[in-house]
Amino acid sequence: MDILDRLTNREVLENRLAKKTPAVVIDAGKLAADLKSKVIGQDSVCDDIAAQIRRRLALTQRDKPVGVFMLAGPPGTGKTYLGKRLASALQRKLLHFDMTQYSAGAHSATQLFGAAKGYVGSDSYGKLTGGLRDTPNAIVLLDEIEKAHPEVHKKFLTAWNDGFITEASDGSQISTNQAIFLLTTNAATDTLQTLSITYTNNPDELRRSSVQALREARFAPEVLNRLDRIFVFKPLSGLDVARVTALEIEAMVNGYGLNISIGGVAVDVLLDLMERQEKLGASASARDLVRSIEDTIADTLITAKLQGHTMVELVWESGAVAARPVSSSEESITASSQKTQANVRT
Numbered sequence: 001m002d003i004l005d006r007l008t009n010r011e012v013l014e015n016r017l018a019k020k021t022p023a024v025v026i027d028a029g030k031l032a033a034d035l036k037s038k039v040i041g042q043d044s045v046c047d048d049i050a051a052q053i054r055r056r057l058a059l060t061q062r063d064k065p066v067g068v069f070m071l072a073g074p075p076g077t078g079k080t081y082l083g084k085r086l087a088s089a090l091q092r093k094l095l096h097f098d099m100t101q102y103s104a105g106a107h108s109a110t111q112l113f114g115a116a117k118g119y120v121g122s123d124s125y126g127k128l129t130g131g132l133r134d135t136p137n138a139i140v141l142l143d144e145i146e147k148a149h150p151e152v153h154k155k156f157l158t159a160w161n162d163g164f165i166t167e168a169s170d171g172s173q174i175s176t177n178q179a180i181f182l183l184t185t186n187a188a189t190d191t192l193q194t195l196s197i198t199y200t201n202n203p204d205e206l207r208r209s210s211v212q213a214l215r216e217a218r219f220a221p222e223v224l225n226r227l228d229r230i231f232v233f234k235p236l237s238g239l240d241v242a243r244v245t246a247l248e249i250e251a252m253v254n255g256y257g258l259n260i261s262i263g264g265v266a267v268d269v270l271l272d273l274m275e276r277q278e279k280l281g282a283s284a285s286a287r288d289l290v291r292s293i294e295d296t297i298a299d300t301l302i303t304a305k306l307q308g309h310t311m312v313e314l315v316w317e318s319g320a321v322a323a324r325p326v327s328s329s330e331e332s333i334t335a336s337s338q339k340t341q342a343n344v345r346t
């Protein structure tokens with residue numbers, strides 16, 4: 001038995017220690033820049049969330065989570081992606097939950113909070129209680145929160161209001177004071193978008209009317225009252241779609257164990273993918289984009305890989321994309337000639 005369990009009340013001690021977190025002052029500008037370099041087209045969200053986190057991490061006395069933030073906006077605009085990038089920028093563990101799995105009712109939450117003694121699953125901790133016990137400062141990403149049952153939402157209220165959650169199997173209280181909760185949603189997207197433009201300079205009114213819009217989308221008032229901030233993501237447009245496309249192409253090329261040369265994506269390749277995306281209409285998401293990229297370039301990449309190449313460029317040939325090998329010497333010539341051209345232009 002742990003000496004603290006034997007000689008004192010370990011739980012109370014842990015809770016008291018968790019409240020006395022040392023002040024951490026982070027560089028909000030650096031965090032925002034880091035996020036903006038990865039999450040395209042959402043600069044104001046990145047600036048805003050970095051500033052919020054800086055203020056909250058600097059508090060030494062805390063009896064609630066560092067933050068409970070709602071990320072709202074259209075599908076495929078980077079909400080889930082921002083959660084992942086934030087965890088990596090802050091070097092915190094990400095506990096990622098797909099909340100569509102908890103739509104059946106309060107009982108579906110046993111996976112998160114554990115099962116009461118005598119019930120199936122009561123021999124181990126829930127995924128959330130166990131996760132926060134092991135990593136109290138995790139980022140908890142509750143993805144598509146509107147899909148979870150309202151009773152499941154309510155089970156989070158002590159986490160956000162009182163700074164702890166209770167593990168059902170043994171009744172122990174797990175602190176949430178060091179955690180950051182990110183909730184993502186597609187609910188009320190259009191209304192929130194309009195409000196964020198209308199009340200850009202009136203944060204109080206923006207908050208009031210955003211809460212109202214989410215309430216109409218059937219979020220319970222006690223859940224909405226507990227949100228520290230609602231961040232509204234913008235639909236991606238113009239060059240930002242091209243930037244996300246280029247990032248996805250690079251990720252896929254790397255995924256097949258290849259590198260892409262500098263200047264190695266022909267404009268026609270990008271334009272073709274962007275046109276496909278446009279044809280899918282306003283509801284098309286970045287996931288559709290990833291599918292299109294896979295359909296268009298995966299086979300030619302596999303061929304290049306099988307032929308033993310390591311560096312490729314993607315060219316447009318007879319109405320299709322082809323991966324052409326680039327030798328490292330060609331690559332450095334291309335890079336230096338591009339640099340020269342850039343210098344001439346400036």
Ligand SMILES: Nc1ncnc2c1ncn2[C@@H]1O[C@H](COP(=O)(O)OP(=O)(O)OP(=O)(O)O)[C@@H](O)[C@H]1O
Binds near residue numbers: 039078079236244
């Ligand atoms: N703003 C963005 N910047 C960079 N990449 C993005 C951006 N938006 C989407 N992506 C890419 O598209 C993928 C899917 O985006 P993501 O899952 O973050 O969308 P979402 O906003 O959570 O959508 P949904 O509401 O449908 O869950 C990401 O993994 C990322 O690769």
Ligand SMILES: [Mg+2]
Binds near residue numbers: 080081143184
């Ligand atoms: Mg998502």
